[in-house]
């Protein structure tokens with residue numbers, strides 16, 4: 275049975291709650307409740323250090339879109355452990371600027387395990403032969419190009435780290451730092467940060483901006499499904515604009 279925690283590094287109550295291996299944990303809701311209480315006042319880098327070194331050593335990956343605010347989480351990750359696996363969902367629909375930005379950040383932070391996660395090309399050939407599925411069935415497009423590939427890529431891991439924040443949209447307003455999804459724990463170290471915090475951190479750490487930020491994009495996903503947003507609007511309102519859809523599905527709870 276895999277031990278996935280170092281109990282001596284946590285208070286006894288939390289250690290008791292999470293000492294059971296994740297795959298056989300009887301109550302993952304209780305687990306994330308204990309983690310959220312334990313790390314309620316912790317900084318993003320403290321949360322990252324705990325997740326990477328104490329709670330899920332060698333069993334956690336970070337998922338990055340290399341979008342508008344991604345450089346901050348990647349900077350913090352590099353401070354803690356630049357060998358952490360990083361998963362990038364290469365949907366085949368990204369802006370060229372995103373791919374360039376990915377390469378710039380990967381070089382700057384000297385990451386050693388950046389993984390490009392691609393769709394099953396047989397499924398794409400069957401369901402999206404001309405590449406226009408995004409316009410007729412975006413949920414299926416996201417399923418094929420994001421959700422299914424990520425599920426396969428996450429198989430070796432008990433937990434994954436995301437860069438989501440509460441301020442980004444109403445749908446994310448109650449985002450916890452730790453949550454569960456499909457038998458894994460998701461860690462959101464930046465959940466409590468707001469736009470001013472992010473802007474200040476970019477200045478403090480002299481982080482390069484995604485090129486499209488200078489062109490009015492605040493949240494950057496696939497090219498066909500991303501538009502500029504007006505000042506004062508939700509950062510994510512430019513994603514799937516005009517549709518009910520607000521998330522791609524990888525964060526569906």
Ligand code: SF4
Nearest residue numbers: 412415416419496499
């Ligand atoms: S964001 Fe758009 S193009 Fe990208 S996978 Fe989803 S529907 Fe397809």
